[in-house]
Amino acid sequence: MTAVTDHTEHAEHADGTEPAGRVDPPGDDADGSGGGAWDDGLIARRVADSGVFDVEDDPYAHEHELHDADAELVARLDALRELVGLSRARVDGAALAEAGHVLDQAAARRRLSHRHTVVAIAGATGSGKSTLFNALAGVPLSETGLRRPTTSAPIACSWTDGAAGLLDRLGIPGRLRRRPLQGQGPQGVDAPLKGLVLVDLPDHDSAAVAHREQVDRILELVDAVIWVVDPEKYADAMLHERYLRPLAGHAEVTFVVLNQVDRLPGEAADLVLDDLRRLLDEDGIALGEHGEPGATVLSLSALTGDGVDELRESLDQFTREQGAAARRIEADIDAAALRLRPVYATGRKSGLSEDAREEFTDRLADAVGAEAAGQAAERAWRRNANKACGTPWLRLWHWCEGRRTPSATLTVRPVPSDEEATARQRVEHAVRIVGERASAGLPGPWGQAVREAATRGAEGLPEALDDLAVSAGSPPPRLPRPGWWPVAVLAQISMTIVQVIGGLWLLGQIIGVLDPNLGVPVLLMLCGIVGGPCVEWSCRMAAKGPARRYGLDAERRLREAAAGCGRARVLDPVAAELLRYREVREQYVKVTG
Known part of the structure; x- marks a missing residue:
């Protein structure tokens, strides 16, 4: 353990500030970008790829990319926060717990240094992760040996100052914080692994439960992970599942490193590495090959040093880009959005169609008796027309009938209880149908909210429709009359007068007052007797159209009144829930990027 104590990290304040007296090396800015204008990962990759530097390239191109990526990340985090806020009253808290955890962890990470990249080395017992940790640091910082488990607590090594806040977040005490070999970690701008914070984790398959709990806890907090596997356990089901x-x-x-390839003879290392890539592909892990984004897969031997430099170069480029923290947060957001997909998306069309609205209106109109009210209004209009345009003798007969049975015109038939129950059932059925139609295609919580909104609106709806039927369905005190009505009344009066004149003339001849001449008075009486019913029949035929229009107008008014009542009590609350779901869907689309 002498080497461990010789390279113990210098004391840092809890807030991540440097101890008094420490001076940043020349060229290292406060923001970690470096004093040189060309200290950016994008330019570094161009130099590495081509070996030629183009002076016309934008020296701040990588910083622009970081700014754009950060703006997109902030937009997604804001959308996720808005999504959680809009969903609290509708979605179970357990379903939103992971999203809330992602927001908390993202806020905590973004408050800390963006110049550092925290990378954890994880692996199974005997995979050689501690040996790899020491090889990258250039000095034995983590204990290795045959005793299992060897690593009982996470050990951190920081290549750059100012990482105390990140290590405090990981819960790594000061006694387990190290610094690499001085030759491995200079503070200059072009220093390899500048900004790297490497954490050696306990074995993820350790027999000690506390060790596995530490691994799971820290893996949620680091920016990246190097999974170290060996030729014997690279296909371990526990690791993959x-x-x-x-x-x-x-x-x-994610980095996946096949360690201990020095133990494999001949081309066996390539075969094992290919099989490892196959397993990773089956796990759904995209492999970063041919310039595509994805996991980095390497083979090496931490014991002999073969391939360690290649891993060190990959880590150096990875840390210089300074985008691992943002990519980790974006991956956490993607995972949370994927688990929330059943809550916000079903892949089916949803909403309340116009046909469903019209069907609901028809059911309410049927429950309130709009069609029957229209037919009653039509009959009332025709009776009024027949009464006004009928012969005086017929009206006299109706008047006598009315005098004989006056109670028949004043009795109001009560609504039978079975009819009232049927109307209530029709209203409840209409509300249930519209709730089911509106919630079709919605995820479970939002469909339930829509149905509950429809059910709440149905409370008191039958009584409101009954009051509406009395107020809107009652006929006006004076029915409207068409323009030809006075002409028909005048013609009917003329026919009656002709009939009376002919009768009086004939009576005068009978009693001897007038000269005998039966032709004229009989003709007059026949004209009156035949003309009166003809006028009445003509008026009845002419009244059919206006009576029908009057009945349809009465039906329309009652239907519109019932539709307005149903819209205010049921459709509007349902539409409000659908609008709320549409808003959260928009936020969910923003979260998914």
Whole structure:
């Protein structure tokens, strides 16, 4: 342990500030970008790829990319926060817990240093992760040996100052914080692994439960992970099912290292590496090959140093880009959005169609008796027309009938209880149908909210429709009359007068007052007797159209009144819930990017 104590990290304040007296090396800005204008990962990649530097390239291109990526990340976080806020009253809290956890962890990480990249080395017992940790640091910082488990607590090594806040977040005490070999970690701008914070984790398959709990806790907080596997356990089901498969969406911040290839003879290392790539592909992990974003897969031997430099170069480029923290947060958002998909998306069309609205209106109109009210209004209009345009003798007969049975015109038939129950059932059925139609295609919580809104609106709706039927369905005190009505009344009066004149003339001849001449008085009486019913029949035929229009107008008024009542009590609350769901869907689309 002498080497460990010799390279113990210098004391740092809890808030991540440097101890007094420490001076940043020349060229290292306060923001970690470096004093040189060309200290950016994008330019570094161009130089590495081509070996030629183009002076016309934008020296701040990588910083622009970081700014754009950060703006997109902030927009997604804001959308996720808005999504959680809009959903609290509708979605179970357990379903939103992961999204809330992602927001909390993202806020905590973004408050800390963006110049550092926290990378954890994880692996199974005997995979050689501690040996790899020491090889990257250039000095034995983590204990290795045959005793299992060897690593009992996470050990951190920081290549750059100012990482105390990040290590405090990981819960790594000061006694387990190290610094690499001085030759491995200079503070200059072009220093390799500048900004790297490497954490050696306990074995994820350790027999000690506390060790596994530490691994799970820290894996949720780091920016990237190096999974170290050996030729014997690279296909371990526990590794793939518990860690790699659930974290398939975090491929861009994942390294998978096949260690101990020095133990494999000949081409066996390539065969094992190909099989490892196959397993990762089956896990759903995208492999970063041919310039595509994805996991980095390497083979090496931490014991002999073969391939370690290649891993160190990949880590150096990875840390210089300074985008691992943002990519980790984006991957966490993607994972949360994927788990929330059943809550916000079903892949089916949803909403209340115009046909469903019209059907609901028809059912309410049927329950309130709009059609029957229209037919009653039509009959009332025709009776009034017949009464006004009929012969005086017929009206006299109706008047006598009315005098004989006056109670028949004043009795109001009460609504039978079975009819009232049927109307209530029709209203409840209409509300249930419209709730089911509106909630069709919605995820479970939102469909339930729509149905509950429809049910709440149905309370008191039958009584309101009954009052509406009395107020809107009652006929006016004076029915409207068409323009030809006075002409018909005048013609009927003329026919009656002709009939009376002919009768009086004939009576005068009978009693001898007038000269005998039966032709004229008989003709007059016949004209009056035949003309009166003809006028009445003509008026009845002419009244059919206006009576029908009057009945349809009465039916329309009652239907519109019932539709307005149903819209205010049921459709509007349902539409409000659908609008709320549409808003959260828009936020969910923003969250998914």
